[in-house]
Amino acid sequence: MLGRRPQRRRWFFRCPSGSLDDAIPPQKRQGELSALTLPTSAEGVSEIRRAHSVGIGRAHAKAILLGEHAVVYGAPALALPVPQLTVTASAGRSCRGAEGPGGASFTMTGSPSRPMVTQASDSLRRLITEFTATTGADDGPHLDVIIDGAIPHGRGLGSSAACARAVVLALADLHGREVTESETFHLVQTAENVAHGRSSGVDARAVGASVPLLFQAGEVQELSIGCDGLFIIADSGVVGRTKDAVHMLREGFRQHQGAQERFVHRASRLTEEARHALADGKPEELGSRMTDYHDLLRAAGLSTKGIDALVEAALTAGSLGAKITGGGLGGCVIALTRPEQAREVTQRLHEAGAVQTWVVPLRGLAEHAH
CATH class of the missing domain: 3.30.70.890 (GHMP kinase, C-terminal domain)
Structure with missing residues (x-):
């Protein structure tokens, strides 16, 4: 085989109310799990649970072919989509309601570093707030998001942008809203700017592209x-x-x-x-x-x-x-x-x-x- 699939380990973080299991007392867990809209992994969403308002979104990795660093000084850059490395996000509402409207919990798979946990928490929370403001979607009960990804963190493959794009599309699916590519880019950039500071926009575009792209001075075109x-x-x-x-x-x-x-x-x-x-x-x-x-x-x-x-x-x-x-x-x-x-x-x-x-x-x- 030409490539090897990375071994996955599950990891969890709380934002701010705890993980899915922590929120439910053991004696009540069996009876109350049916009230939750999410499964234990994004890939395992059943058709029945999708009917209970679970939104699904997907994105993929990217690689820079040429143009690193110079692109921020106005030079062109070539970006390559990497469809073999994907991220799937699922989003749904639970009946916990402890935090009231706007509360959110995230469950992620993979093995990123501890700084990535805080980074993802902050950027994705900002993304959700911006999504609600941009689309006018209802700020309903507690939101549960599962992100299942195979993109290693910190390798220049666009892991944070791919996670953000998958969450945007999952939220749009959950609320039954159509989001344009321009709106999606804006929302992903919102998360990227929180995570990395001022972002060039290359990752935000490339993690949703199906062909190589040319970037220069804020403009993008297919190659x-x-x-x-x-x-x-x-x-x-x-x-x-x-x-x-x-x-x-x-x-x-x-x-x-x-x-x-x-x-x-x-x-x-x-x-x-x-x-x-x-x-x-x-x-x-x-x-x-x-x-x-x-x-x-x-x-x-x-x-x-x-x-x-x-x-x-x-x-x-x-x-x-x-x-x-x-x-x-x-x-x-x-x-x-x-x-x-x-x-x-x-x-x-x-x-x-x-x-x-x-x-x-x-x-x-x-x-x-x-």
Whole structure:
């Protein structure tokens, strides 16, 4: 197999009234569970319980192909949807009512770090408030939300944006409201800005896209795909440090006159050349630009020894190109590979330290393109 499905562990957090089990005394639990609208996992929602006003929403991961960091300075960026890694959210009302209207509890799966718990709690609560204000939906009884996701946190794969989008769509489904893509983007950005500070919007768009996207100066458009091949994403197992990377880059620009202009110019040129190579069916050129972009980020101090080892392993095994993807200082590597070399590349990545890998075929993405 080319990819390995990550092992999942369930974890819970309270916001603020406790988990589903804590809210119900043991002696009453059996008799009162039927009053709740949610099952124990998002994937296990039965048709009967859906009839009891359970809303469902889904989103997926994303990876940055080229354009990291430079995009916030006005350069273009290319983003790739990763439909293999999904998030499903279910939302429903319970009869607890202890907090009155507006109370919310979240149950999540996976194994994120403790800071992610607080981060998700704050951002998703803000999202729910904004959803109610934007759509005019009733602020009804206590809201229970279950988020079932396979996207590892802190790897540059858009986990927080995907969770937020899934919750938006679950709330819309619960209330029977139609939300436009623009409204959905706005709501996801609300959560992203709470979680990460000022967000570029790349993640908020890409976690709902079905084809690669071009971002520049706040504008977005779908990319043409003329290439065949596979993107292999390898998880280093190390949480990225995007805020540290952003600060490091900014300090470097401040200390060296002209550094920002040189970085943005080089990044823009590589990204534009990669865009045309993707459209014109030139995978070797696309791969070369990816590797060149990794060299640009590494020169800026944004890579690590572990990431560099994964990039080198992919190239040695025959990848057409490889680079870090995301904010840097950890996270994931993305490699462009011919199908016949994918098994060897995947094996070498694991030998070099990858804890899990996923494969994104370009052909599948091309089938969704206009």
